[in-house]
């Protein structure tokens with residue numbers, strides 16, 4: 001099991017007090033992020049640790065050091081145990097309960113900020129349980145307004161979050177004024193949502209009960225404001241900095257903070273610092289960027305000198321070879337200059353600083369993006385591996401052909417961006433996924449069957465390669481699925497018991513002559529052959545040619561399976577022979593399996609013997 005799912009919730013304490021409960025945690029506790037705690041009286045299990053005081057005392061001692069708690073205990077007991085430890089939802093850990101049979105996973109506490117809702121979903125898909133999430137935004141299928149911005153790297157600002165959340169729960173109209181940052185989330189709200197965008201004109205019969213500002217501007221919110229207001233700050237501000245050697249960290253911070261204050265900008269909206277490459281080792285700047293988790297970009301004098309700036313300086317040009325550092329660097333990093341050069345000197349601190357601020361069109365996301373290439377199997381949800389389900393649930397964005405997206409509708413999580421696309425646009429889909437992952441999002445690209453068998457995995461990796469990918473960022477993880485040849489085979493018996501191959505009859509990306517040669521090779525090599533993409537509305541001749549090629553090598557009564565929409569609604573399974581295969585409907589949702597010379601039909605089952613010898617040895621029946 002890949003442990004990276006649990007990183008964002010770690011460290012996690014899993015607590016069980018009964019052997020049956022400990023059993024429920026057995027597979028989960030194999031993840032290094034999860035520490036299993038058992039009472040001293042219970043046997044060691046894996047890397048479990050044991051407490052010999054009361055659970056109440058023990059919990060008190062590990063409460064602060066864990067980000068998440070998972071209990072396998074009665075809900076009532078958990079509520080009593082944690083009640084004295086809870087402080088507020090900004091600081092409390094995520095608390096999740098699993099029932100002792102492992103059927104349900106309840107998100108109990110800190111659902112949004114503590115990510116208990118997501119943790120419950122991830123655990124549920126790992127152990128095959130049903131997640132129970134009772135938060136209002138979940139039931140209304142809305143993004144959680146107090147956390148959704150984290151996806152885009154936004155930082156939370158001041159405001160009455162509790163009041164605003166209550167307004168969402170009451171399904172009141174929430175006014176959204178978005179002045180910066182991605183609007184992707186707006187395009188993926190459920191129908192009938194209660195957000196209102198912008199300021200209603202006087203005629204509009206709109207009466208918002210809360211307001212969300214999404215902006216680099218810091219607004220003062222009066223404590224007695226008529227309704228709850230909150231603010232998110234997308235990280236769009238780039239601070240251009242020029243300074244004398246050895247300028248103190250304090251002076252640089254003062255310069256940034258004062259400038260932001262003067263221009264009503266939120267320091268939370270700062271993406272990073274930009275300067276000249278001579279300053280790449282300037283201790284004060286490095287310290288500020290580390291303390292505040294800011295990006296730090298530098299440019300050469302030559303790059304900076306090409307930028308048009310409002311306040312060029314001849315003196316600076318003489319010194320470093322560009323007539324502007326702060327303004328030019330801010331513009332190169334952020335594009336739109338908001339605040340031109342401000343100069344700070346201080347009697348108390350060493351050096352002098354110039355500061356300029358630019359605003360970027362796209363917000364900066366600090367974390368590195370990920371691409372999950374996911375095979376979802378033939379169609380039915382229970383044919384998807386738990387790992388693949390988790391990947392889909394965890395992703396910020398899910399991209400795929402609309403038919404497949406519909407098949408996994410129930411895995412969708414509120415606030416998730418789901419981008420269906422037409423079947424033909426595979427390359428655009430790959431490029432889009434890469435673009436979002438390079439920006440910093442976790443993107444799941446879904447394929448039917450296996451993603452690496454005539455699926456999206458190859459396309460995405462090819463496009464990454466074309467884009468000069470370093471093999472690491474964005475991180476790629478591949479989740480295999482049950483391919484059509486396996487699902488089709490399982491519907492008719494065991495046709496693939498001996499050496500087999502797959503041939504796609506689509507000549508969209510492969511010349512027909514090559515396909516023809518492969519068919520002949522497969523037929524003459526006596527491979528059982530699964531034909532993918534056998535016939536489309538316009539491509540009708542290939543399946544006829546394929547049949548003729550096989551007829552040269554195999555007898556007319558060779559068993560053939562025609563399976564359409566395996567494991568989907570309206571599944572059709574036909575067992576026939578090579579001679580008669582074209583009498584049956586075959587289309588793009590069909591896989592055709594042609595047996596080898598020893599494949600037999602028996603009581604409506606298609607069976608290929610394990611060997612050619614007429615018998616199979618018992619020890620070779622794996």
Ligand code: SAH
Pocket residue numbers: 378379447448449450451452453454455482483484485487488531532533534563564565566567568587588589590591592
């Ligand atoms: N990645 C997929 C294949 C995609 S190519 C996989 O591994 O299965 C598309 C072809 O797959 C279709 O033309 C059809 O031949 C086959 N296919 C996909 N899903 C199928 C299903 N549920 N039943 C039968 N064939 C299917």
